[in-house]
Amino acid sequence: MKDKLSFLPKLALVLFCLISLTYIAILGQSLLAPLLFSFLMGILLLPVANFLEQRFKFKRGLSTLVSVILMITIIGGIVYFFGNQLSDLWEDWPLLKEKANVSYHELQHWISKTFHVNSEKQLAYLNDSTEKALATSAAIVATTLATLSSTLLFLGFTLLFTFFILNYRRVLFTFLTAVFKEEHKEKVTEIVSQIQYIIKKYIIGLFLQMLIVSVLMITVLSILGVKYAVLLGLVAGIFNVVPYLGIFFALLVSCLITFATAGAGKVLLVLIAFVGVHAVDGNLLMPLVVGSKVKINALFAFIGIVVGEMIWGISGMFLCIPYLAMLKIIFDRIDNLKPWGILMGEEHKPEKKKRVYRITKKIKLEEKD
Numbered sequence: 001m002k003d004k005l006s007f008l009p010k011l012a013l014v015l016f017c018l019i020s021l022t023y024i025a026i027l028g029q030s031l032l033a034p035l036l037f038s039f040l041m042g043i044l045l046l047p048v049a050n051f052l053e054q055r056f057k058f059k060r061g062l063s064t065l066v067s068v069i070l071m072i073t074i075i076g077g078i079v080y081f082f083g084n085q086l087s088d089l090w091e092d093w094p095l096l097k098e099k100a101n102v103s104y105h106e107l108q109h110w111i112s113k114t115f116h117v118n119s120e121k122q123l124a125y126l127n128d129s130t131e132k133a134l135a136t137s138a139a140i141v142a143t144t145l146a147t148l149s150s151t152l153l154f155l156g157f158t159l160l161f162t163f164f165i166l167n168y169r170r171v172l173f174t175f176l177t178a179v180f181k182e183e184h185k186e187k188v189t190e191i192v193s194q195i196q197y198i199i200k201k202y203i204i205g206l207f208l209q210m211l212i213v214s215v216l217m218i219t220v221l222s223i224l225g226v227k228y229a230v231l232l233g234l235v236a237g238i239f240n241v242v243p244y245l246g247i248f249f250a251l252l253v254s255c256l257i258t259f260a261t262a263g264a265g266k267v268l269l270v271l272i273a274f275v276g277v278h279a280v281d282g283n284l285l286m287p288l289v290v291g292s293k294v295k296i297n298a299l300f301a302f303i304g305i306v307v308g309e310m311i312w313g314i315s316g317m318f319l320c321i322p323y324l325a326m327l328k329i330i331f332d333r334i335d336n337l338k339p340w341g342i343l344m345g346e347e348h349k350p351e352k353k354k355r356v357y358r359i360t361k362k363i364k365l366e367e368k369d
Helices: 002-027 029-055 060-091 093-115 119-135 137-167 169-179 182-224 229-239 246-262 264-291 298-312 314-332 335-344 353-368
Strands: none
Touching (some): 002 029, 029 137, 060 093, 060 137, 182 314, 229 264, 246 264, 314 335
């Protein structure tokens, strides 16, 4: 009876902490999301900063500044290349509208023939949808402007936080070790080192996976003769960073653009190409490049993605997996939290005891004979 009563306060405390942390995360999204993203970037840039300090004898502030400038240069190059591809799409927009109009009439004829819905009913439904869309156009424009401003704010905070985290990294590490008792100092140091190593490898593996998927998609789509193969390949590679859901969004965008430029026949080839590349990615690239670094089972990964999207949107979907990996590292090294680490990890295959027992029994029978 005493155990049951002691369990209920613990459960209530855990639920209260989870609700409080979620509420704080929602309220502090503008600050916490770029801070957590900057922490990942800081771990990734840490070897660069250390190399500049040790090899070229740079001071801490200068090495940090050069590392951040290097990050800005790489991100700027990617954005510039992506922008060029989007400008080509914008130049062909009138042609896309014309082809989309032709494809629309073909689809309209197919619907009339297959489902026996005449053109007038289809037009009435579309007109009704158009009126509703126009009625909410002001809200859509306002939301777009708010998203753009929040993205610029996110990037600005990320750059500043990355600089400060790299510049004051030893102060932060000293703080972490000083918070806990002296007897736990060694374990804290081990956890911090393990987190730094695994997350660095995970982020590098993620970028490698993104690069390989982009190259594969660009190659396959170019062979198929799909227009804007480079743009669609980049979209597939970038959104593939979001597990499970990103590939479906990239597939939807690619199918819509292909349908407008080449018709329904080429869409089927694009669909097959995406399925093939996704199969290669899931069975070869993910286990080889990323899966060996972060062993989070698919159930918790998917729950983390959904919860991250509910709390912080797209940024939450990007951040959930590495921070789940950090939590698992901590859980695995604290005795009271080890069951949670087991729950989040992959299933360990049990030893084949029956087979060993049969082999041992067979050997004993042979010895008797």
